[in-house]
Amino acid sequence: MEVTTLKSLLLLLLSFHLLAIHTFCNANQINNLRKFIRSQKLNSASHTESWNKEDGAYRPLSSVYIGSQDGLMEADKIDTLPGQPKGVDFNQYAGFVTVDPKNGRALFYYFVESPQNSSTKPLVLWLNGGPGCSSLGFGAMEELGPFRVNSDGKTLYRNEYAWNNVANVIFLESPAGVGFSYSNTSSDYTTGDKKTAEDSYTFLVNWLERFPQYKSRDFYITGESYAGHYVPQLAYTILSNNNSTNQTIINLKGIAIGNAWIDDNTGVKGTYDYYWTHALNSDETNAGINKYCDFVTGNFSSICNKYQDLGDEEVGDLDAYNIYAPFCNQSAPKSGSPGSVKDFDPCSSDYVLSYLNLAEVQTALHAEATEWEACGGHLVQWTDSPPTILPTIQQLMAGGIRLWIYSGDVDSVVSVTTSRYAIKTFKLAIDTAWHPWYTSNEVGGYVEEYQGLTFVTVRGSGHTVPSYQPERALTMIYSFLQGTIPPSSQGNH
Structure with a gap:
């Protein structure tokens, strides 16, 4: 009997990402997850052991490159972005930070300061997943950044619920080979979780040398999707290196991960249970999956695979990242008026692709002239994924x-169910019981506070929470930064 282990799940997914046609679409962050579990072979050169030591000891990196950053902050300042609306009242920066001068490896960032009181507000790093998807194209231009792209692919409109209202935000394209980030050494495009965390840490240390006014600022890491790997791994690396007396101390206060892929076993089980509870699968298929699939050991028999295939087929042709959202229809007539952040356009990714490939935009961003892609880019192989x-x-x-x-509740790919199953494995005591939270006199979602962890849902949101529910996402992240749970009554916010 053929047996497929869940241990190989993420690597099968990665193989697809790095070999597939790189269409710029939201689904590329974890594209066709279930469909490729059993259709690809595990790369025997890859390893999937625990990412870090499990004895609780933080161990610093043996060496970290720190280069001179003199004058580079001023050089990175953006005068204006092509097509930006009038009245922009905050500073923008973009450019490259070298993380390995020998190999010529550099990561690209876009940084926006807060319009008000930027000198006292925290510093937030945003990471998109994939792995291999752009935090500039997704996070900055479609989700929580200060602008969205109009349907003409040339002009921008303001996102009134941008996260730089409450923080100073860095968007990092990582690892090298993603978006504008690059290396002069082709072997660098074979990478994985460990190298991504190390390079992101090196980026941060050098970025703080470039922007020394942020060195002692409260720092938070946020992200979504496969950033369920990136964010905790980077946080672990920071804490490890903070113990080294000769390194920059990064004032890490917390992390927030959304619709985050963090555990294979609970992730797959949660997906099929989500299908059934949202009327996407039949009773018979759900019963077969739960009877024949061993989600404890992670061993899948051929009959288990058969039922999972049937479950995927029964879902049909819909946007798995928001099961109630329409598809992009490029042939539909476009309004001549600017877009609205309150009504997410399913064709947004096409507009972003056009905008970031304009020569004048790449010049304004201080990027190298290149064919920018949202996902994959130059990546060849992903070598490690626990x-x-x-x-x-x-x-x-x-x-x-x-x-x-946190979890948008209409995403079926990394669903609210998968997050709840993963959290359940910790067996944490509950500090604050499950209850609704509010924004604009409506239920924004639900929250449960455990000892050491807070779980928040965002009502009516798909995989990319700030895209679909920007106001609710801003309320949520503001609460996170303040160290309080979201408002529990209509008048208390």
Whole structure:
């Protein structure tokens, strides 16, 4: 009997990402997850053991490159972005930070300061997943950044619910090979979780040398999707290196991960249970999956695979990242008026692709002239992806940093169900019982506070929470930064 282990799940997914046609679409962050579990072979050169030591000891990197940053902050300042609306009242920066001068490896960032009181507000790093998808194209231009792209692919409109209302935000394209980030050494495009965390840490240390006014600022890491790996791993790396007396101390206060892929076993089980509870699968298929699939050991028999295939087929042709959202229809007539952040356009990714490939935009961003892609880019192979990040998350909780897991509740790919199953494995005591939270006199979602971890749902949101529910997402992240749960009554916000 053919047996497929869940241990190989993420690597099968990665193989697809790096070999597929790189269409710029939201689904590329974890495209066709279930369909490729059993259709690809595990790369025998890859390893999937626990990402870090499980004895709780933080171990610093043996060496970290730190280069001179003199004058580079001023050089990175953006005068104006092509097509930006009038009245922009905050500073923008963009450019490259070298993380390996020998190989010529550099990561691209876009940074926006807060319009008000930027000198006292925290610093937030945003990471998109994939792996291999752009935080500039998704996070900055479609989700939580200050602008969205109009349907003409040339002009921008303001996102009134941008996260730089409450923080100073860095968007990092990582690893090298994603978006504008690059290396002069082709072997660098074979990478994985460990190298991504190390390079992101090196980026941060050098970025703080470039922007020294932020060195002592409260710092938070946020992200979504496969950033369920990136964010905890980077946080762990920071805490490890903070113990080294000759390194920059990064004032890490907390992490927040949304619709985050953090554990293979609970992730797959949660997906099929979500299908059934949302009327996407039949009773018979759900019963077959739960009877024949061993989600404890992670061993899938051929009959289990058969039922999972049937479950995927029964869902039909819909946007798995928001099961109630329409598809992009490029042939539909476009309004001549600017877009509205309150009504997410399913064709937004096409507009962003056009905008970021304009020569004048790449010049304004201080990027190298290139054919920008949202996902994949120059990446060739992903070499390491542990089957679970739960041990790392447990270590972070033990380290006392603020830790939130949030979930848009109409995403079937990394569903609210998968997050609840993963959290359940920790067996945490409940500090604040499950209850609704509010924004604009409506239920924004639900929250449950555990000892060491807070779980928040965002009502009516798909995989990319700030895209579909920007106001609710802003209320949520503001609460996270303040160290309070979202408002629990209509008048208390």
